[in-house]
Amino acid sequence: MAYQNLISEVKENILYVTINREKALNALNKDTLAELADVIAYAGKTEEVRGVILTGTGEKAFVAGADIKEFSEYNGKQGEELAKRGQDEVFNAIENSPKPFIAAVNGFALGGGLELAMACHIRIASDNAKLGLPEVTLGLIPGYGGTQRLTQLVGKGKAIEMITTANMITAAEAEKIGLVNHVVPPTDLISKAEEILNLVKQRAPLAVSAAIKAIIASVNNDNGYTTEIEAFGRCFETADFKEGVSAFVEKRKANFSGH
Numbered sequence: 001m002a003y004q005n006l007i008s009e010v011k012e013n014i015l016y017v018t019i020n021r022e023k024a025l026n027a028l029n030k031d032t033l034a035e036l037a038d039v040i041a042y043a044g045k046t047e048e049v050r051g052v053i054l055t056g057t058g059e060k061a062f063v064a065g066a067d068i069k070e071f072s073e074y075n076g077k078q079g080e081e082l083a084k085r086g087q088d089e090v091f092n093a094i095e096n097s098p099k100p101f102i103a104a105v106n107g108f109a110l111g112g113g114l115e116l117a118m119a120c121h122i123r124i125a126s127d128n129a130k131l132g133l134p135e136v137t138l139g140l141i142p143g144y145g146g147t148q149r150l151t152q153l154v155g156k157g158k159a160i161e162m163i164t165t166a167n168m169i170t171a172a173e174a175e176k177i178g179l180v181n182h183v184v185p186p187t188d189l190i191s192k193a194e195e196i197l198n199l200v201k202q203r204a205p206l207a208v209s210a211a212i213k214a215i216i217a218s219v220n221n222d223n224g225y226t227t228e229i230e231a232f233g234r235c236f237e238t239a240d241f242k243e244g245v246s247a248f249v250e251k252r253k254a255n256f257s258g259h
């Protein structure tokens with residue numbers, strides 16, 4: 001797919017998406033958000049895609065936030081619309097995607113950039129990355145789900161400290177508080193994400209999606225236990241369940257079809 005602000009390609013069932021506005025530190029302007037919405041929808045409906053790695057161009061930034069220059073003249077209604085649309089079409093769409101998304105955080109992940117990483121299911125950071133929600137320095141608050149997802153990931157106390165001080169934290173600190181899953185040298189960032197997705201790729205695709213859905217229902221207080229019960233039941237109807245059990249009994253590796 002050809003985009004103006006993204007590079008996207010599928011290799012060995014992984015969709016690689018790179019936000020490509022290096023001069024603006026990959027800030028999320030409207031066009032980039034629209035392209036992200038498109039590529040997220042593509043990932044969701046394309047059987048060949050088994051997982052997504054999302055990163056930013058260059059060595060300096062993953063994403064330095066929403067594009068501040070674009071909304072400097074906004075009023076309250078426009079601000080609300082920006083947040084709602086962004087949340088619906090991009091941030092919640094990633095979280096609710098049937099495909100696992102890994103954020104490979106290659107530098108600054110600030111404001112909307114950290115919110116984007118937090119919407120992904122797993123975060124890997126390079127050891128030089130810096131993470132923060134600095135919106136209060138602009139007289140704003142996070143608008144792409146940051147108040148909610150940071151609290152879910154690190155708890156109320158740390159979330160309030162990070163958001164109200166606007167302090168950036170290092171990748172090491174982010175790992176310590178559970179904001180990122182792993183910290184690696186910059187040269188190992190993509191390979192670490194691939195290592196994880198290559199394991200996930202060997203598992204039953206529908207079961208992977210169902211498990212993520214139940215976990216997300218839990219953190220969003222959306223009937224997590226009921227979601228789990230129903231999804232558990234549906235798994236029994238899949239060809240992959242039959243294959244998984246047959247493979248176990250026959251002492252061979254399962255070959256899942258995703259059906």
Ligand code: CAA
Pocket residue numbers: 023024025027064065066067068069108110111112113115134135138140141142143144146
């Ligand atoms: N929006 C638009 N442009 C941005 C940007 C952003 N979020 N972040 C950086 N840029 C641009 C700069 O304006 C600059 O462009 P010019 O060369 O044309 O002036 C270029 O990227 C390089 O940035 P700096 O010169 O500032 O680089 P630096 O090394 O001195 O500082 C930085 C790096 C600390 C990341 C700094 O750029 C910065 O603080 N950026 C803004 C971070 C921020 O406040 N993000 C939150 C945005 S609001 C938001 O995200 C709201 C929401 O939740 C929905």
